[in-house]
Amino acid sequence: MTVLAVAEHRRGDLRPVSYEVVTAGREAADATGGDLHLAVIGGDVESFAEDLNREGVDAIHTVAVGEEFDHGVYAQALTQLWADVEPSLLLAPNTVNGLDYAPAVAERLDIPLVTDAVGVDAGEELVVTRELYGSKVETTLAVDADRAAVTVRPSEWAAAEGHGDATIEPFDADIDESALGARVTGFQEVGGGDVDIGEADVLVSVGRGIEEEDNLDIIQALADALDATVSASRPIVDNGWLPKDRQVGQSGKVVTPDVYIAIGISGAVQHVAGMKGADTIVAINNDPNAPIFDIADYGIVDDLFDVVPALTAEFQ
Amino acid sequence: MKVLVTVKEVAAVDDEFEIDGLAIDDRYLSYDLNEWDEYAIEAAVQISEAREDVEVVTVTVGGPDTEETIRQALAKGADRAVRVWDDAIASAGLLDPATKATVLSAVVEEEDPDLILTGVQAADDGFGATGVTLASAIGWEWAAVVNSLDLDTEAGVASVHRELEGGVEETTEVDLPAVLTIQTGINDPRYASLRGIRQAQSKELAVQSLSDLGLDAGALDSPMEQTSLYEPETEGEATVYEGSAEETAGELAALLREKGVGEA
Ligand SMILES: Cc1cc2nc3c(=O)[nH]c(=O)nc-3n(C[C@H](O)[C@H](O)[C@H](O)COP(=O)(O)OP(=O)(O)OC[C@H]3O[C@@H](n4cnc5c(N)ncnc54)[C@H](O)[C@@H]3O)c2cc1C
Numbered sequence A: 001m002t003v004l005a006v007a008e009h010r011r012g013d014l015r016p017v018s019y020e021v022v023t024a025g026r027e028a029a030d031a032t033g034g035d036l037h038l039a040v041i042g043g044d045v046e047s048f049a050e051d052l053n054r055e056g057v058d059a060i061h062t063v064a065v066g067e068e069f070d071h072g073v074y075a076q077a078l079t080q081l082w083a084d085v086e087p088s089l090l091l092a093p094n095t096v097n098g099l100d101y102a103p104a105v106a107e108r109l110d111i112p113l114v115t116d117a118v119g120v121d122a123g124e125e126l127v128v129t130r131e132l133y134g135s136k137v138e139t140t141l142a143v144d145a146d147r148a149a150v151t152v153r154p155s156e157w158a159a160a161e162g163h164g165d166a167t168i169e170p171f172d173a174d175i176d177e178s179a180l181g182a183r184v185t186g187f188q189e190v191g192g193g194d195v196d197i198g199e200a201d202v203l204v205s206v207g208r209g210i211e212e213e214d215n216l217d218i219i220q221a222l223a224d225a226l227d228a229t230v231s232a233s234r235p236i237v238d239n240g241w242l243p244k245d246r247q248v249g250q251s252g253k254v255v256t257p258d259v260y261i262a263i264g265i266s267g268a269v270q271h272v273a274g275m276k277g278a279d280t281i282v283a284i285n286n287d288p289n290a291p292i293f294d295i296a297d298y299g300i301v302d303d304l305f306d307v308v309p310a311l312t313a314e315f316q
Numbered sequence B: 001m002k003v004l005v006t007v008k009e010v011a012a013v014d015d016e017f018e019i020d021g022l023a024i025d026d027r028y029l030s031y032d033l034n035e036w037d038e039y040a041i042e043a044a045v046q047i048s049e050a051r052e053d054v055e056v057v058t059v060t061v062g063g064p065d066t067e068e069t070i071r072q073a074l075a076k077g078a079d080r081a082v083r084v085w086d087d088a089i090a091s092a093g094l095l096d097p098a099t100k101a102t103v104l105s106a107v108v109e110e111e112d113p114d115l116i117l118t119g120v121q122a123a124d125d126g127f128g129a130t131g132v133t134l135a136s137a138i139g140w141e142w143a144a145v146v147n148s149l150d151l152d153t154e155a156g157v158a159s160v161h162r163e164l165e166g167g168v169e170e171t172t173e174v175d176l177p178a179v180l181t182i183q184t185g186i187n188d189p190r191y192a193s194l195r196g197i198r199q200a201q202s203k204e205l206a207v208q209s210l211s212d213l214g215l216d217a218g219a220l221d222s223p224m225e226q227t228s229l230y231e232p233e234t235e236g237e238a239t240v241y242e243g244s245a246e247e248t249a250g251e252l253a254a255l256l257r258e259k260g261v262g263e264a
């Protein structure tokens, strides 16, 4: 089958997930002996196409419209390209932008969409593996359709390497400007503030298991005893208990400390995206099935309200 | 003005659970209002408080058991609720975003709202796609992962921030009517007051079947079928310390000292 995978870029740079969809796309195409086509829409498409020309790519369709992501342009360009290339599988990154156009494209093409895939088996029948209940359970979905769309989770596939000999084909999409109803006006960096958790050697990181704002005292006490910096998962920041610049994860900061101590954090994929590069990961969580233990090097399965004060006492 | 908020009751699994075939036994599941929808409800209620004549209606595709969760939304300030359910939906198996969007589109046609707010994702099956699929199905504009919203109904535009990866937000102007998928942290969801909880009991909660909405069971046809459900193999090689809190804390302290932590 022919696979059409979509690259992602922002503010002049391809995002790493683009090379991962190439790998996922090549695998899916291989399963049926088909071709892998890529689409790159907007920005400096020629230089993007050069970078994307990795091993295993058969064709790259460049759509030179606009600079930045615009979901209306993506939806129109991809539905037109779909008709032109006639692929069986559309692969898009399961990113914030991917989820802003892939559902619309699938709906317009009237093809089924499976999101956040961690496995794609495109053999006889399309079978997609995805996670449920905050990564505690996995499921497979069989998709009984000739054509389908799948969004793939970032960091699950290796980045494609090598140099390919894809043909690079400008695609002249016919964009109906009057149908574009959302205009990107700019970008803002969030955060700032006086603490840079990205610089810390040791992070004591707190999650929803702490239950109440007042309980943060025991986390701060531990951090003080360890001469460490306090960071947090998203709910702590959403609740306003700690400032935004303390948030670790997909929409917060990516941190790579020597030691990361996750306390009452389940290990949701968007959190893990921000801390999996830490040298040593320690998890304290009373749920033995919490996904954080999958990436932890050391763990304690117990009540944080018992363990944290005991640990603090060890250093006083 | 009418704001429609999609509300899902989500399941969470207990620390210990068992999988039986393609399902987790109900005794290992607990149910609650989806975290993302809580923020969407609050956003809608704040819109209604800031202007005259705004009605906030919630819609849920869910069984009778979800009514307790729907009452939570009403207690937090939604004016009334629609629940869509019948035997066909109950026996349909997986409701993928396209199927849900078909059902929700029919509710949109009945209700004729001016704005639709959904959550970014459902905490349990997390497709993260229902809102944008719905927008496309009804031909409206949309924005996914909205963490700031400023509505200008006169100009017919919503100015939003979309939360991208890596601490970057995109500022976007979206033509109304639109479907916005709401991200946590956009506001500070209120707790239901005692008065709110009492009032919620007498607010309208209408149940509609597919046929009430002009749909038939064919609307539920989905090419997707769940074929397995299992606990993922742990890839982890974590050393797990055993014993009392004092013992495990002692072992962890020794490790941390070895790594030079707390030795300053
Ligand atoms: C687009 C998008 C972007 C996101 N970006 C981020 C991000 O940047 N960062 C981020 O963190 N999240 C992010 N999230 C949210 C993410 O999906 C999770 O909701 C969040 O990470 C959960 O935080 P948590 O682990 O603290 O809470 P939960 O998942 O609620 O976990 C709490 C944990 O505490 C444990 N616990 C409870 N009580 C105790 C106790 N007494 N002792 C020990 N353990 C206890 C529980 O077993 C549980 O594992 C994002 C989500 C989306 C959709």
Ligand SMILES: Nc1ncnc2c1ncn2[C@@H]1O[C@H](COP(=O)(O)O)[C@@H](O)[C@H]1O
Residues within 6 Å of the ligand: B006, B007, B008, B034, B036, B037, B059, B060, B061, B062, B097, B100, B117, B118, B119, B120, B121, B122, B123, B125, B126, B127, B128, B129, B130, B131
């Ligand atoms: N059964 C449902 N009933 C009402 N709304 C739903 C339902 N399922 C999903 N939604 C809405 O769609 C959002 C995204 O869900 P999902 O695409 O399943 O991750 C949720 O936050 C809800 O607002």
